[in-house]
Amino acid sequence: MEISEKNQSFVYHFGEMGSKWGFNRTVGQMYALLVITDKPITANDLATTLNISRGNVSMGIKELQSWKLVQVTHVPGDRKEYYNAIGSVMDMANIVFEERRKREVDPTLSLLRNLLLDTPETDSEIYAQQRMKDIHDLLEMITNWAAELQKLTPEQLNTLMKLGTGVTKILSVKQALFSKKQTE
Amino acid sequence: MEISEKNQSFVYHFGEMGSKWGFNRTVGQMYALLVITDKPITANDLATTLNISRGNVSMGIKELQSWKLVQVTHVPGDRKEYYNAIGSVMDMANIVFEERRKREVDPTLSLLRNLLLDTPETDSEIYAQQRMKDIHDLLEMITNWAAELQKLTPEQLNTLMKLGTGVTKILSVKQALFSKKQTE
DNA sequence: ATAAAGTTTCAATAATTTCTGAAAGTTTAA
DNA sequence: TTAAACTTTCAGAAATTATTGAAACTTTAT
Numbered sequence A, B: 001m002e003i004s005e006k007n008q009s010f011v012y013h014f015g016e017m018g019s020k021w022g023f024n025r026t027v028g029q030m031y032a033l034l035v036i037t038d039k040p041i042t043a044n045d046l047a048t049t050l051n052i053s054r055g056n057v058s059m060g061i062k063e064l065q066s067w068k069l070v071q072v073t074h075v076p077g078d079r080k081e082y083y084n085a086i087g088s089v090m091d092m093a094n095i096v097f098e099e100r101r102k103r104e105v106d107p108t109l110s111l112l113r114n115l116l117l118d119t120p121e122t123d124s125e126i127y128a129q130q131r132m133k134d135i136h137d138l139l140e141m142i143t144n145w146a147a148e149l150q151k152l153t154p155e156q157l158n159t160l161m162k163l164g165t166g167v168t169k170i171l172s173v174k175q176a177l178f179s180k181k182q183t184e
Numbered sequence C: 001a002t003a004a005a006g007t008t009t010c011a012a013t014a015a016t017t018t019c020t021g022a023a024a025g026t027t028t029a030a
Numbered sequence D: 001t002t003a004a005a006c007t008t009t010c011a012g013a014a015a016t017t018a019t020t021g022a023a024a025c026t027t028t029a030t
Helices: A005-021 A025-036 A043-050 A054-066 A089-117 A123-151 A154-163 A166-183 B005-021 B025-036 B043-050 B054-066 B089-117 B123-151 B154-163 B166-183
Strands: A070-074 A081-085 B070-074 B081-085
Touching: A005 A025, A005 B089, A005 B123, A025 A043, A025 A054, A025 A081, A025 B123, A043 A054, A043 A081, A054 A070, A089 A123, A089 B005, A089 B123, A123 B005, A123 B025, A123 B089, A123 B154, A154 B123, B005 B025, B025 B043, B025 B054, B025 B081, B043 B054, B043 B081, B054 B070, B089 B123
Parallel strands: none
Antiparallel strands: A070 A081, B070 B081
């Protein structure tokens, strides 16, 4: 499978960034290639195009499937499996956020919840527990809010994002509503 | 320096998670210990408490300083350097977000901006560029929005977060206000 | 000046993660 | 059934990343 120079650099960049985003170089490259290619691609094609072993592709696909980022399709009369990236870019972002939350935040939240059950004794224990509570509360707030955002329709989300500095205005609207209710 | 069992498990957990959050195990442990400890700690104390080499501590501190997460302080009459975690948990979160944006998002945005300058020729180039544009636009939106959020005061942020699904209601109010303005 | 008390650097080593490729496994068609 | 066409697995090799510890460096006090 031929690949243009521009696509090449996109794919390689995703390979490099991939590791920062939670998967390894070749998984990043595979995903990038699947995203920018219209048609589904066979495992062999991925291997030869990216110059990686067939076994590596197999494992990478498994990983991408566990992230629910890639799908298998079949071409009638062809026994090979074809792969393609699932959904819109927004869908991808949601999946990546959620997956990373599960891997990076949830375990910490659960540990912190446990540690916070005990009553601290000494001064230093009190201090430590307070810091843990701060972290716990912040992580919980972020988690909850992310869940809220994911519930919004793309249009609502778009409106919200486009508000920009308008966020402050929303808040004042909220204030206004609130104080109106108070007085009526 | 003695460390309680609970603190121990917090510190080790941060070590494990550290790598998911962008720094290595020992840097994660060092930071965790600094966060939950009231008093500043010497490099030697970090090394012995965490059972890691003095050299490793030196490099870790350097890393944490580059993240602007720790600070050196001095104790009068003592030549050793003491280290402590900077700021509130909210400050930390802001710093980590910003630092990760710089490392994980900015390079991609800049590459995508470049790739989008060229005009695509073939059908497959058009498709590929459209996907790149989708990703670019999303990353830019997220980046801008994150910057907006960082501008809010802790109180405003808190109000916004607590709104939860209420955001949708506020949005519709905003819509109403907006169309009212349109007609008046 | 110099030595004591500290910190940093970095080459060598250890630990971890990724990748390969051959062998084992699966599915389909005849 | 059997064999062809494909996929998966996994032990070992390669690549990468983290860690040590001894030597070099810096600062301060005398």
